[in-house]
Amino acid sequence: MAKKKGKLQPSDEEIKKENIVIGSDENCESYDSFDDCIDIADITTAEREEEEFESGYKQWSVSDNGKYIPCFKTVFKVPPGIYELKMSQQLGFHIQKQLHFSDDLLELPMKETKEIMEDIKLFWNREEMFKRYGYTHKRGILLYGPPGNGKSYLIQVLSRHLIKKMKGIVINLKDHDSVQLFLEFAGPIIRTIEPSTPIIVIMEDIDNIMEYSNSVLTKVLNMLDGLKQINKVVYVATTNYPERLQERVSSRPSRFDRRYKISSPNAKVREFYIRNVLSEEDLNSINVKQWVQETKDLSIAHIKELIISVILLNKPFELALEEMKNMTKRIFQSHSSKGIGFSSTDDTTDDSD
Numbered sequence: 005m006a007k008k009k010g011k012l013q014p015s016d017e018e019i020k021k022e023n024i025v026i027g028s029d030e031n032c033e034s035y036d037s038f039d040d041c042i043d044i045a046d047i048t049t050a051e052r053e054e055e056e057f058e059s060g061y062k063q064w065s066v067s068d069n070g071k072y073i074p075c076f077k078t079v080f081k082v083p084p085g086i087y088e089l090k091m092s093q094q095l096g097f098h099i100q101k102q103l104h105f106s107d108d109l110l111e112l113p114m115k116e117t118k119e120i121m122e123d124i125k126l127f128w129n130r131e132e133m134f135k136r137y138g139y140t141h142k143r144g145i146l147l148y149g150p151p152g153n154g155k156s157y158l159i160q161v162l163s164r165h166l167i168k169k170m171k172g173i174v175i176n177l178k179d180h181d182s183v184q185l186f187l188e189f190a191g192p193i194i195r196t197i198e199p200s201t202p203i204i205v206i207m208e209d210i211d212n213i214m215e216y217s218n219s220v221l222t223k224v225l226n227m228l229d230g231l232k233q234i235n236k237v238v239y240v241a242t243t244n245y246p247e248r249l250q251e252r253v254s255s256r257p258s259r260f261d262r263r264y265k266i267s268s269p270n271a272k273v274r275e276f277y278i279r280n281v282l283s284e285e286d287l288n289s290i291n292v293k294q295w296v297q298e299t300k301d302l303s304i305a306h307i308k309e310l311i312i313s314v315i316l317l318n319k320p321f322e323l324a325l326e327e328m329k330n331m332t333k334r335i336f337q338s339h340s341s342k343g344i345g346f347s348s349t350d351d352t353t354d355d356s357d
Contacts, residue, residue, distance in 0.1 A: 072238025081198050084167040086174040089185040097189040099175075109160055112304075116154070116264050117161055120145065123166055123262060124162060124238060126296040128170065128202060131236065144228060144259050146210075148246040149266040158266070159206055162240060172202035179213060179318040180220040187223050191234045203237045210241035211248040221250070231256040268301050277307060286315050298325055306332060 061074035089097040127143045134141040140214065147155040156296060166172040175190060177183050194203065206214060207224075214221045226232045241260065242247060253259060269277070275296045279287065299307050306328045313324035 018160070019143065033333070051267075064312075081201060082173060084171045084173060086163060086167075086176060088176055088178070088180050089190050091185060091189075097185065099190065099194075104282070108311075109157075109164065109282055110277065112154065112157065112269075112273055114154060114269070114273055116266060118159060120158060120262075120264060121163065121165065124165075127238065134235075140229075140233045141237075142233060143238045144261050145238065145240045145351075146260040146263045147240070147242045147248075147266055148263065149244070150268070150303060151244045152303030153266045153268055154304055155266050156208065157304070158264075159208070159240055162204060162238075163206070166204050172201050174204045174206060176206045177213070178208075180217070180223075183207075183213065183220060183223050183227065187227050189234050191227070191232060195234045200236065203234075205237060205239045207239065207241040209243060210253075211243045211245055214253070221253075225253070225259070226330060269304055269307075271296050271300070273304075274299050274307060276300075277304060278311070281308070281311060282315065290321070295321075297329075302328055302332060 016110075030331060062077040063075055065073040065075045067073055082099065083101065086102045090098050090099070090100050123145075124143070131141050147158060149155065163174045166174060173194075175186065177186055194201070205227075210224075214224055239260075275292065278292060278295055282290075299310065302310070310324055310328050311320040313327070316320050
């Protein structure tokens with residue numbers, strides 16, 4: 005941390021959060037990796053925000069009837085990245101870019117990753133065909149299955165590709181307020197200013213978002229295929245409990261066009277994860293083959309906790325493994341193996357070595 009005016013200030017290399025008002029210039033660079041749940045570590049201080057406003061207005065915004073409104077610097081496009089939607093008395097509607105530290109993103113050999121990426125890449129490349137047939141250029145993907153098996157990881161993969169390869173933006177809708185802001189402000193405003201920027205809209209635990217009220221459900225449906233549709237967007241939602249979703253959400257074309265059940269990682273994925281997380285020294289101290297065999301039906305999250313318990317906390321492997329398996333019993337009993345929707349992918353998990 006750098007010290008300024010007797011107070012600790014974040015240095016350029018440290019994590020920061022920046023406000024991007026529609027029409028402001030922050031000259032942010034995109035970043036390489038994402039954390040497990042796209043959770044953002046916010047260390048922005050009130051003093052930093054005050055300094056941004058004290059830097060002064062730079063240009064005039066032109067309104068009607070000869071009105072000129074002072075504003076900060078302007079840009080034609082916001083930098084690629086992940087954004088949250090905000091509303092404040094001082095700024096009105098604005099989008100806030102999220103920058104954060106995170107672990108390197110492992111390229112897990114999940115078959116779902118390849119399938120989804122191929123589907124998304126094809127979608128982005130077929131924009132002209134959508135226009136020719138008069139269809140809105142949008143796509144909906146629903147990821148479902150027991151918690152901890154890689155739904156958030158797949159979101160990270162899609163987001164990284166959009167940001168790094170396509171220079172697009174990712175919008176994170178966390179609750180009913182953010183759904184409202186996207187429907188009324190973000191969607192139409194972003195598409196007016198940036199008609200060609202590709203967008204991914206994330207709705208993790210969509211069942212929790214829509215259970216807030218019937219009005220929120222209506223807003224989500226309008227966003228997906230109602231009067232508030234926008235072009236060049238992919239909606240990606242996740243749920244641990246697909247049975248909570250109404251049929252008109254989970255099983256209707258044009259809302260979620262593809263559904264992927266994310267099951268427990270197979271032997272190949274488990275071994276890849278273990279070998280890439282542990283150091284060479286720790287790998288030599290365990291029986292990797294035994295770990296792969298004994299962790300069948302465990303999620304990536306449980307295997308991570310197993311590593312922490314055994315390697316970091318020095319618990320006996322058998323004891324830690326029993327604890328993890330006891331944790332999964334209720335989870336797996338509550339999740340049916342039956343797929344949902346007309347086009348869900350519900351293949352039997354391949355656990356071959």
